[in-house]
Amino acid sequence: MSDRPTLPGNMPNAFVAGRGNLSPEDQSLVARRQAAMGPAYRLFYETPVHLVRGDGVWLYDAQGEAYLDTYNNVASVGHCHPRVVEAMARQAAVFASHTRYLHEGILAYSERLLRYFPPELSHVMFTCTGSEANDLALRITEAHTGGTGIIVTENAYHGVTHAIAALSPSLGQGVALGKAVRVVPAPDPLRLEGDLGQAFAAHVQAAVDDLIAAGIKPAALIVDTIFSSDGVLADPKGFLAPAVAAIRKAGGLFIADEVQPGFGRTGEAMWGFERHGLVPDIVTLGKPMGNGYPVAAVVMRPDLVAEFGTRARYFNTFGGNAVAAATANAVLDVIEDEGLMDNARIVGSYLREGLDDLAARHESLGPIRSAGLFVGAEIVAGGDPLAADAAYAANVVNRLRDARVLISATGPRANVLKIRPPLVFSTENADLFLDRLDKALVR
Amino acid sequence: MSDRPTLPGNMPNAFVAGRGNLSPEDQSLVARRQAAMGPAYRLFYETPVHLVRGDGVWLYDAQGEAYLDTYNNVASVGHCHPRVVEAMARQAAVFASHTRYLHEGILAYSERLLRYFPPELSHVMFTCTGSEANDLALRITEAHTGGTGIIVTENAYHGVTHAIAALSPSLGQGVALGKAVRVVPAPDPLRLEGDLGQAFAAHVQAAVDDLIAAGIKPAALIVDTIFSSDGVLADPKGFLAPAVAAIRKAGGLFIADEVQPGFGRTGEAMWGFERHGLVPDIVTLGKPMGNGYPVAAVVMRPDLVAEFGTRARYFNTFGGNAVAAATANAVLDVIEDEGLMDNARIVGSYLREGLDDLAARHESLGPIRSAGLFVGAEIVAGGDPLAADAAYAANVVNRLRDARVLISATGPRANVLKIRPPLVFSTENADLFLDRLDKALVR
Numbered sequence: 001m002s003d004r005p006t007l008p009g010n011m012p013n014a015f016v017a018g019r020g021n022l023s024p025e026d027q028s029l030v031a032r033r034q035a036a037m038g039p040a041y042r043l044f045y046e047t048p049v050h051l052v053r054g055d056g057v058w059l060y061d062a063q064g065e066a067y068l069d070t071y072n073n074v075a076s077v078g079h080c081h082p083r084v085v086e087a088m089a090r091q092a093a094v095f096a097s098h099t100r101y102l103h104e105g106i107l108a109y110s111e112r113l114l115r116y117f118p119p120e121l122s123h124v125m126f127t128c129t130g131s132e133a134n135d136l137a138l139r140i141t142e143a144h145t146g147g148t149g150i151i152v153t154e155n156a157y158h159g160v161t162h163a164i165a166a167l168s169p170s171l172g173q174g175v176a177l178g179k180a181v182r183v184v185p186a187p188d189p190l191r192l193e194g195d196l197g198q199a200f201a202a203h204v205q206a207a208v209d210d211l212i213a214a215g216i217k218p219a220a221l222i223v224d225t226i227f228s229s230d231g232v233l234a235d236p237k238g239f240l241a242p243a244v245a246a247i248r249k250a251g252g253l254f255i256a257d258e259v260q261p262g263f264g265r266t267g268e269a270m271w272g273f274e275r276h277g278l279v280p281d282i283v284t285l286g287k288p289m290g291n292g293y294p295v296a297a298v299v300m301r302p303d304l305v306a307e308f309g310t311r312a313r314y315f316n317t318f319g320g321n322a323v324a325a326a327t328a329n330a331v332l333d334v335i336e337d338e339g340l341m342d343n344a345r346i347v348g349s350y351l352r353e354g355l356d357d358l359a360a361r362h363e364s365l366g367p368i369r370s371a372g373l374f375v376g377a378e379i380v381a382g383g384d385p386l387a388a389d390a391a392y393a394a395n396v397v398n399r400l401r402d403a404r405v406l407i408s409a410t411g412p413r414a415n416v417l418k419i420r421p422p423l424v425f426s427t428e429n430a431d432l433f434l435d436r437l438d439k440a441l442v443r
Numbered sequence: 444m445s446d447r448p449t450l451p452g453n454m455p456n457a458f459v460a461g462r463g464n465l466s467p468e469d470q471s472l473v474a475r476r477q478a479a480m481g482p483a484y485r486l487f488y489e490t491p492v493h494l495v496r497g498d499g500v501w502l503y504d505a506q507g508e509a510y511l512d513t514y515n516n517v518a519s520v521g522h523c524h525p526r527v528v529e530a531m532a533r534q535a536a537v538f539a540s541h542t543r544y545l546h547e548g549i550l551a552y553s554e555r556l557l558r559y560f561p562p563e564l565s566h567v568m569f570t571c572t573g574s575e576a577n578d579l580a581l582r583i584t585e586a587h588t589g590g591t592g593i594i595v596t597e598n599a600y601h602g603v604t605h606a607i608a609a610l611s612p613s614l615g616q617g618v619a620l621g622k623a624v625r626v627v628p629a630p631d632p633l634r635l636e637g638d639l640g641q642a643f644a645a646h647v648q649a650a651v652d653d654l655i656a657a658g659i660k661p662a663a664l665i666v667d668t669i670f671s672s673d674g675v676l677a678d679p680k681g682f683l684a685p686a687v688a689a690i691r692k693a694g695g696l697f698i699a700d701e702v703q704p705g706f707g708r709t710g711e712a713m714w715g716f717e718r719h720g721l722v723p724d725i726v727t728l729g730k731p732m733g734n735g736y737p738v739a740a741v742v743m744r745p746d747l748v749a750e751f752g753t754r755a756r757y758f759n760t761f762g763g764n765a766v767a768a769a770t771a772n773a774v775l776d777v778i779e780d781e782g783l784m785d786n787a788r789i790v791g792s793y794l795r796e797g798l799d800d801l802a803a804r805h806e807s808l809g810p811i812r813s814a815g816l817f818v819g820a821e822i823v824a825g826g827d828p829l830a831a832d833a834a835y836a837a838n839v840v841n842r843l844r845d846a847r848v849l850i851s852a853t854g855p856r857a858n859v860l861k862i863r864p865p866l867v868f869s870t871e872n873a874d875l876f877l878d879r880l881d882k883a884l885v886r
Contacts, residue, residue, distance in 0.1 A: 011756055029545045036553035037763075038566035038745060039752030043543055050545035054538045072540065074760060080536050089532035093523050095497045096735040097515065100486055102472045102493035110479035123481035128571040128737040129761060135604045160759060161578045163605035174754025287760055292539040294571040294737040294761035302481060309482030311617025313454055316603060317517060317730055318572060318737035320480075 011172075012390070012414035013044055013397050020047035025062070044408060046398045054079025057422050057429050059406065067404045070421040070433050073374075076263060076288030077334040078424040084291045087330035091323045098321050099126070105325040112332060116270045117299055118279045125298045125305070126320030130259035130286025131159025133296040134222070136314065137255050137282045138163055140300065143308040145252060147217030148180040151207045155186060155412035157229040158222060158257055167222070170229045170412075180216045182207035186230035186412070187239055190367070190378075190385055201242035208250040220282075221247035221254050225272030226261035231411030232369050232376025232418065234266075240276035253304070254278070259286035259296070260374070264335050264423060267345030267372025275371060291331050295324040340423040344372035350427050351375065351419070354434040362441040364392060375419035376411070388413035392443075399440040405433055454615075455833070455857035456487055456840050463490035468505070487851060489841045497522025500865050500872050502849065510847045513864040513876050516817075519706060519731030520777040521867040527734045530773030534766045541764050542569070548768040555775060557742065559713045561722045566745045569763030571737040573702035573729025574602030577665070579741050579757065580698050580725045581606055586751040588695060590660030591623040594650045598629060598855035600672040601665060601700055610665070613672045613855075623659045625650035629673035629855070630682055633810070633821075633828055644685035651693040663725075664690035664697050668715030669704035674854030675812050675819025675861065677709075683719035696747070697721070702729035702739070703817070707778050708866060710788030710815025718814060734774050738767040783866040787815035793870050794818065794862070797877040805884040807835060818862035819854070831856035835886075842883040848876055 015030075022030065029050060033041065049067065053060040056078040059067045069079070077084060091105070099106060110124050127133045142148055150167050152158070157170040165171055166178035177183065184207050185192060187200040204221055211218050221243060227233035244254045261272030262285050273280050281304060286296035296319075308314075318324070335341060352370045355377055359366030363383035369376045378385060379393035393415040400407050410418040421429065458473075465473065472493060476484065492510065496503040499521040502510045512522065520527060534548070542549060553567050570576045585591055593610050595601070600613040608614055609621035620626065627650050628635060630643040647664055654661050664686060670676035687697045704715030705728050716723050724747060729739035739762075751757075761767065778784060795813045798820055802809030806826035812819045821828060822836035836858040843850050853861040864872065 014756070026545055029547070029550060032550045032554065033545070035565070036550060036557060036567060037542075038568065038743075038748050040568060040748055040755065040757040041542055041752075042756045042758065043545065048545050051540060052538055052546070054540060059538075059540070074541070075539065080539060082536070085532060085535045088535060089528060092528045092531060092735070093525070095495055095502075096518065096523060097494060097497060097502070098517070099480075099484055102469055102476070102486065102491050103495070104472070107472060107475045107479060111475065114479060122478070124479060125481065125483060129575065129759065131759070132572065132575065132604065139605050139608070160757060161575065161604045161606065162582050165582065165755075171755060292535070292761070292764065292766065294764075294767075300481075305481050305483055309484075312483065312608075312614060313457070313485045314483040314603060315485065316572065316574070318735070321735065321737075323735065324737075 011042055012409040013394060015043035015045055015048050020045070022047055026050050045401045047401070049401065049406070056424055065404060067406050068429060068432055069406050070419050071406045071408050072422065073260060073265065073420045074287045074292050076265065076423050077291050077331055077338070077340060078422045081291060081334060083334055084327060084330045088293055088323055088327040091326035096321055096323045098317060099319070100315065103322050105322045106320050109325040109329045112329065113297070114299065117283070120279055120301055121283060121299050123300050123302045123305055125314060126324065127296045127298070127316050128294040128318050129159070130284060130296050131161050131164055132316065133259065133284040133286055133298050134158045134164045134257060135161040137284050137298050140282065140298070140305055140308045141220045141253050141255065143312070144304045145217065145219045147219035147252065149182065149211035149216040149218040149252070150178070150180060151182050151184060151204055151218070151221045151247065153186040153223060153227065153230050154183050155230045156224065180211070182210055186227055187233050188231065189233070189235070196236060197239035197242045200239060201246050204243040205246045208246060218247065218250040218252040220252050222257055224257045224260055225276065226266065226371060226374050228260045228374070228418065229410055231416040232374060234275070234369050234371040234374070237275050238277050241278050244278055253281035255282045255284065256280035257284050259284055263288045263331070264341035265344055265372055265374050267341060267348045270341065289331065290324060290327045293324060293327040294318070295328050338424070344423050347425050347427055347430055348372035348375070351430040354430060358434060358438055358441065364389065364441055364443065373421055373423055373425060377417040377419065379415045379417060388415035390414040393417060396440045400436055403436045403440060405436045454485055455852040456837060458486035458488055458491050463488070465490055469493050488844045490844070492844065492849070499867055508847060510849050511872060511875055512849050513862050514849045514851050515865065516703060516708065516863045517730045517735050519708065519866050520734050520774055520781070520783060521865045524734060524777055526777055527770060527773045531736055531766055531770040534769035539764060539766045541760060542762070543758065546765050548765045549763050552768040552772045555772065556740070560726070560742055563722055563744055564726060564742050566743050566748055568741045568757060569767065570739045570741070570759050571761050572602070573727060573739050574604050574607055575759065576702065576727040576729055576739040576741050577601045577607045577700060578604040580727050583725065583741070583743065583748055583751045584663045584696050584698065586755070587747045588660065588662045590662035590695065592625065592654035592659040592661040592695070593621070593623060594625050594627055594647055594661070594664045594690065596629040596666060596670065596673050597626050598673045599667065623654070625653055629670055630676050631674065632676070632678070639679060640682035640685045643682065644689050647686040648689045651689060661690065661693040661695040663695050665700055667700045667703055668719065669709065669814060669817050671703045671817070671861065672853055674859040675817060677718070677812050677814040677817070680718050681720050684721050687721055696724035698725045698727065699723035700727050702727055706731045706774070707784035708787055708815055708817050710784060710791045713784065732774065733767060733770045736767060736770040737761070738771050781867070787866050790868050790870055790873055791815035791818070794873040797873060801877060801881055801884065807832065807884055807886065816864055816866055816868060820860040820862065822858045822860060831858035833857040836860060839883045843879055846879045846883060848879045
């Protein structure tokens with residue numbers, strides 16, 4: 001069994017031209033896409049989905065068929081939420097300019113956002129994408145620590161800028177890692193022996209030692225606090241603390257990449273790092289922040305940016321513009337007024353029970369790992385939890401797609417079902433999903 | 444006379460805390476901003492402007508006072524253009540998701556956008572910001588050429604990602620340039636001797652030679668084709684061609700950064716590079732593309748991305764989403780239906796004549812350089828075109844602000860008025876601007 005996808009730049013669940021069962025119309029769209037947008041883009045699924053409409057947890061294709069969305073964490077408060085759309089449109093019609101003028105909107109949003117964080121983290125800066133947020137966090141980290149050594153997990157994904165792609169091993173062997181980047185095994189309870197936190201910290205310490213031996217000053221450990229691309233690694237709570245202590249002892253910072261777990265998805269807390277009982281030095285935000293509007297941010301301790309901010313002004317033309325602030329503010333309104341963090345916890349727990357039941361009946365499924373509505377489900381061969389079965393995971397994903405449930409796979413072995421629906425997912429939606437998955441798991 | 448601002452990270456026209464004449468309300472906004480957003484942000488003007496509304500070429504402050512906007516090139520078809528806002532809101536209410544599903548909108552926009560380019564440039568990829576577009580162009584360039592050497596002009600600005608800030612000397616000495624970056628004098632007709640094109644090309648050739656001597660393979664020459672941060676350098680047409688020939692002879696690419704001059708602003712053509720009678724290898728787009736919605740792009744020859752696209756998939760969560768496509772498409776509708784490129788040429792020419800008249804009467808003003816509605820006007824001492832007067836330029840900028848005309852300064856000596864209004868600027872707007880400038884230039 002190969003532990004790694006063999007194709008460089010391989011991606012779980014990518015469409016391969018010439019396969020699938022496309023209508024002539026969709027074949028034409030694929031051809032136009034190749035011609036205009038070139039070879040670097042990937043579509044999902046053996047038979048890509050041609051979508052035209054979204055509403056809550058539902059997406060609709062060109063024939064009007066409804067798909068249950070159990071995957072998209074950007075439209076986190078539901079596709080095309082009218083309150084968010086209205087806030088965006090209203091602000092865009094009145095004033096849309098940037099942060100070099102005074103404007104109440106961005107200040108009110110900044111202050112509101114910071115109230116969701118521990119008081120130590122009292123500065124926020126705005127970008128348009130999670131990639132830009134991690135990139136800015138890296139610049140601030142290097143300016144503050146004077147180091148360049150970065151530690152990431154084995155299948156980490158932190159973004160696509162030049163600097164961040166170089167510390168995102170999940171992009172595949174076609175994207176070279178930076179010389180100052182060290183990769184550690186993910187805190188995978190199936191594969192690390194002994195106490196998970198201590199075992200992970202030992203790997204981080206070894207990476208610190210390796211950096212120092214190479215004459216590179218350690219700057220930061222950066223992790224997605226739900227370890228999404230490493231296969232969704234949530235438990236036991238608190239396992240991150242020893243690794244964070246190790247990087248801090250070496251003079252480095254801990255950067256919590258909350259682009260995926262943030263904004264209530266994990267159910268019990270607004271941010272994934274809270275699960276681990278620690279306060280990061282820097283936190284990065286993105287995807288669900290504007291429910292699809294391009295807005296992202298870096299939240300940090302003020303002392304970290306004092307040096308950077310004095311020497312190097314930062315201006316992101318669209319980052320933190322008045323429309324971004326109004327849209328992101330409406331997202332917080334919806335999360336609060338619709339109780340979506342509670343919903344993530346309650347429905348996440350219901351979904352988890354259902355998945356555990358399915359895992360007891362299907363030897364291909366399990367173990368299941370989850371926090372709220374962020375779920376990873378191993379697809380394995382012969383009931384062996386270590387026998388990752390990427391081919392069967394792809395089969396399940398595509399059978400679900402054909403049964404009009406959207407999902408995908410992740411993890412270093414491409415065998416983990418990633419279940420990550422909009423937070424308005426209901427128990428009825430969960431029942432439908434579990435029913436379709438039950439059928440898709442029949443070999 | 445110092446040729447350079449002395450403060451590291453200095454920025455023309457930046458607010459300095461403690462100066463200016465702020466109302467108690469605005470002082471409170473400044474304090475809240477410092478507390479929440481930290482020290483890396485800069486406001487414009489000695490007395491920052493607190494804006495609440497935009498409409499066409501007008502911006503309104505909290506007291507309802509109207510400011511003529513002669514500076515913002517993002518809201519290029521006019522602040523809060525109803526047709527653009529409506530297209531954005533309509534799409535956001537229906538479907539807003541990403542490029543891993545098939546969607547007609549992004550394909551139709553891609554095909555339409557590419558029709559504005561020479562046929563050689565037939566692929567487009569989408570990002571959210573001009574910084575990301577230049578960053579992606581750099582990744583593609585390195586993958587294709589196998590080189591890392593980049594040549595930029597002395598006060599170039601190409602963006603704020605880690606990799607792009609390292610090739611943007613205008614960010615100041617507080618941001619280190621990359622080891623493979625070489626800086627050449629800008630093609631400034633006041634300061635380069637002899638034929639401008641040949642003189643600039645000689646500097647580019649010297650930078651190529653220096654890279655090779657250092658064992659660094661030249662990868663690209665990247666320039667903003669209107670040289671905005673170098674002081675707006677437009678003429679003589681065609682001066683870029685010899686420099687482009689030099690980088691190509693060395694195996695490198697020519698990247699045209701059209702983030703500022705693009706989308707019709709130069710009046711005679713959609714893109715700044717067309718002024719120089721050449722076809723770039725890669726073109727980057729940004730700011731005005733969505734009239735404020737965060738959308739940007741890289742346009743390129745297909746052979747350049749063949750290698751990159753095979754080995755390294757590219758996915759930008761928000762880049763090229765359905766709302767970005769609909770919004771950018773509406774911007775093209777407005778540019779075409781309202782004849783804004785023609786307007787930029789006609790009003791730009793009218794404005795230029797008025798500025799030349801003012802320059803004949805005020806020894807502080809001139810030379811003027813322009814293409815369409817992208818204008819640079821030197822502020823000098825004693826009528827000497829080489830005696831850059833940054834202090835007086837700042838004075839003029841702030842007097843204009845107090846006279847309710849928004850403008851700023853640029854250039855390596857911070858003495859060039861940058862006049863860059865929304866493209867809906869009328870001759871009446873130009874008359875008002877010229878009248879206010881006339882008064883502001885009285886010493």
